[in-house]
Amino acid sequence: MAxxxxxxxxxxxxxxxxxPEDYAIREMDHIWHQGGAYALLGxxxxxxxxxxxxxxxxxxxxxxxxxxxxxxxxxxxxxQRNIAQVFQFPVVYDTMTVFDNLAFPLRxxxxxxxxxxxxxxxxxxxxxxxxxxxxxxxxxxxxxKQKVSMGRGLVREDVSAILFDEPLTVIDPQLKWxxxxxxxxxxxxxNITMVYVTHDQLEASTFADKIAVMYQGQVVQFGTPxxxxxxxxxxxxGYFIGSPGMNLLDISVKDxxxxxxxxxxxxxxxxxxxxxxxxxSNIRLGIRPDFVEVFETPEADALxxxxxxxxxxxxxxxxxxxxxDITLKARINEDQPTPKGKAYIRFPQxxxxxxxxEYRVETDHE
Amino acid sequence: xNKVYDNxxxxxxxxxxxxxxxxxxxxxxxxxxxxxxxxxxxxxRFFTGTEWFVQMLNDPTxxxxxxxxxxxxxxxxxxxxxxxxxxxxxxPKKGWQASAVLILVTLPxxxxxxxxxxxxxIFTRGDIGLMGWGLRELGYEYNITRSTVDAWxxxxxxxxxxxxxxIALLCYSGLRSIPEAYYQAARIDRASRWAVFRYIQLxxxxxxxxxxVLLRFMHSFMIYAEPFVLTGGGPGSSxxxxxxSLTTMAxxxxxxxxxAAFSLIYFLIILLVSWVFYTAIMNxxxxxxxxx
Numbered sequence: 001m002a003x004x005x006x007x008x009x010x011x012x013x014x015x016x017x018x019x020p021e022d023y024a025i026r027e028m029d030h031i032w033h034q035g036g037a038y039a040l041l042g043x044x045x046x047x048x049x050x051x052x053x054x055x056x057x058x059x060x061x062x063x064x065x066x067x068x069x070x071x072x073x074x075x076x077x078x079x080q081r082n083i084a085q086v087f088q089f090p091v092v093y094d095t096m097t098v099f100d101n102l103a104f105p106l107r108x109x110x111x112x113x114x115x116x117x118x119x120x121x122x123x124x125x126x127x128x129x130x131x132x133x134x135x136x137x138x139x140x141x142x143x144x145k146q147k148v149s150m151g152r153g154l155v156r157e158d159v160s161a162i163l164f165d166e167p168l169t170v171i172d173p174q175l176k177w178x179x180x181x182x183x184x185x186x187x188x189x190x191n192i193t194m195v196y197v198t199h200d201q202l203e204a205s206t207f208a209d210k211i212a213v214m215y216q217g218q219v220v221q222f223g224t225p226x227x228x229x230x231x232x233x234x235x236x237x238g239y240f241i242g243s244p245g246m247n248l249l250d251i252s253v254k255d256x257x258x259x260x261x262x263x264x265x266x267x268x269x270x271x272x273x274x275x276x277x278x279x280x281s282n283i284r285l286g287i288r289p290d291f292v293e294v295f296e297t298p299e300a301d302a303l304x305x306x307x308x309x310x311x312x313x314x315x316x317x318x319x320x321x322x323x324x325d326i327t328l329k330a331r332i333n334e335d336q337p338t339p340k341g342k343a344y345i346r347f348p349q350x351x352x353x354x355x356x357x358e359y360r361v362e363t364d365h366e
Numbered sequence: 367x368n369k370v371y372d373n374x375x376x377x378x379x380x381x382x383x384x385x386x387x388x389x390x391x392x393x394x395x396x397x398x399x400x401x402x403x404x405x406x407x408x409x410x411r412f413f414t415g416t417e418w419f420v421q422m423l424n425d426p427t428x429x430x431x432x433x434x435x436x437x438x439x440x441x442x443x444x445x446x447x448x449x450x451x452x453x454x455x456x457x458p459k460k461g462w463q464a465s466a467v468l469i470l471v472t473l474p475x476x477x478x479x480x481x482x483x484x485x486x487x488i489f490t491r492g493d494i495g496l497m498g499w500g501l502r503e504l505g506y507e508y509n510i511t512r513s514t515v516d517a518w519x520x521x522x523x524x525x526x527x528x529x530x531x532x533i534a535l536l537c538y539s540g541l542r543s544i545p546e547a548y549y550q551a552a553r554i555d556r557a558s559r560w561a562v563f564r565y566i567q568l569x570x571x572x573x574x575x576x577x578x579v580l581l582r583f584m585h586s587f588m589i590y591a592e593p594f595v596l597t598g599g600g601p602g603s604s605x606x607x608x609x610x611s612l613t614t615m616a617x618x619x620x621x622x623x624x625x626a627a628f629s630l631i632y633f634l635i636i637l638l639v640s641w642v643f644y645t646a647i648m649n650x651x652x653x654x655x656x657x658x
Contacts, residue, residue: 091551
């Protein structure tokens with residue numbers, strides 16, 4: 001059982017970091033609750049593996065605290081924390097059999113052999129490794145090896161969290177979903193906190209209840225897959241999640257109207273006020289391609305655009321539209337007619353987000 | 367897909383065959399030729415069959431040389447392998463220290479065999495050699511020309527000094543290729559330092575160690591120049607190893623038939639030991655239950 005709290009945590013690989021760009025992890029606060037299935041999503045080099053290694057104790061953070069159930073564990077070595085970690089490339093002890101591999105962490109704690117046997121058989125059953133128990137780990141396939149690495153975490157009764165560092169990278173695509181399902185099953189069965197690092201949004205959203213999106217050493221949003229999709233808190237989340245990413249329009253206020261270039265964009269009065277009050281020069285409107293309404297004929301409040309390109313992707317099409325000199329993407333379903341030449345678009349105001357200095361500003365009325 | 371069978375492709379291995387013929391088969395067949403004949407001069411020869419082989423196998427001088435040879439090879443292997451692994455484990459892994467230590471460790475490997483013998487010959491002299499003089503000053507009557515123990519000890523130390531670096535280098539490269547994740551996983555599994563060595567480092571070193579042991583076995587089994595320069599095979603014949611006996615017989619006494627027979631026996635012993643060792647190690651890595 002453990003709730004993992006990160007308090008004012010920051011880490012730099014340099015001995016004397018000068019600016020924020022020297023930090024692999026910029027100061028952050030975060031809580032992973034007991035029993036949750038979490039994903040840590042972000043592009044390569046955003047600091048997600050660094051964060052994972054700090055939690056498991058392989059790295060000591062430059063500043064801030066790591067707390068397990070409120071207890072500071074900064075200076076505890078990985079072997080003293082009740083944590084298991086599964087790495088990108090499967091780590092097995094080649095010369096041992098699968099049984100010995102699974103028994104290894106228990107033997108290291110000096111557990112009685114009968115007890116070990118019982119635990120190993122139980123975990124092997126769950127992971128469907130029973131037929132392989134007597135084989136040498138060296139001769140297993142990549143997915144079997146990865147299951148063995150996972151099993152070494154699961155056999156330990158004291159483990160309260162398992163950290164996964166892109167564990168499916170070397171697994172064949174058709175086996176990936178099987179292993180992912182296995183992970184879900186294990187999570188339900190063992191009530192263990194799981195943190196899953198990946199750069200694949202599909203993997204993250206199928207595995208996790210809540211996803212933390214990392215960008216430049218910071219968690220920019222922590223929410224359910226749906227929240228990340230519908231209300232990205234940061235322009236990066238809008239861009240990184242979804243395919244294609246969110247449309248972002250640079251805007252300014254002129255004559256009391258919100259404009260993108262010379263085009264006037266209809267927004268709620270509250271949004272307009274927020275934008276007008278801000279003295280930042282980095283203000284953008286964001287909308288997902290699927291929320292853009294596309295019409296073939298003029299509608300009230302609709303903007304006129306040129307259809308540059310239509311890409312048929314089976315059940316839906318992606319339209320590339322030119323609004324003045326800005327390019328937009330819109331997604332329409334296959335039953336909707338594809339407009340040619342000119343089209344008319346509307347941004348539903350509930351779906352519009354205002355981003356000031358990259359972060360979303362709350363524009364709801366309640 | 368239709369595979370085309372064309373036996374003309376065999377012709378492509380002819381150049382390789384020619385090369386192997388000149389480098390191995392022809393010289394070896396010359397020796398085989400001598401080993402089954404008694405040659406007096408260019409025109410007079412008798413076919414002797416297995417006579418030389420039987421004679422050689424029953425020759426007490428060669429038997430004792432063979433025993434000495436095995437004792438020597440085993441001793442140096444038993445010292446060099448653990449020592450080499452130990453040195454490799456202690457060598458720094460990054461920074462300028464890594465390069466510096468690497469060069470220092472490699473140095474003995476760069477010295478030619480007979481020069482090694484000469485260096486140690488001088489090193490062990492009682493009057494001007496640092497080791498010989500030092501030991502005498504410490505009160506130990508060190509004399510490699512009189513004492514068998516001193517001669518043996520010195521040859522073994524010399525070989526350990528000369529060749530342990532090879533094992534160390536091989537192991538060092540093997541250790542470097544172990545991904546960091548293995549050590550991290552071991553820490554998380556609470557493995558002891560010994561367990562890390564036994565279950566991570568040693569298995570990953572198996573391949574390089576097989577090569578290292580085979581090379582060292584063959585080298586040490588054929589050792590010639592160093593003891594020849596250092597002790598000349600003495601005192602008595604206590605450090606006369608196989609190759610030296612063979613050279614004496616072939617060059618010194620011109621007994622071509624017996625020495626050819628003995629060369630072949632010598633060759634077969636090395637081949638057999640290497641093969642048994644290699645097969646045994648490879649079998650260890652297989653599943654016990656036939657991989658079911």
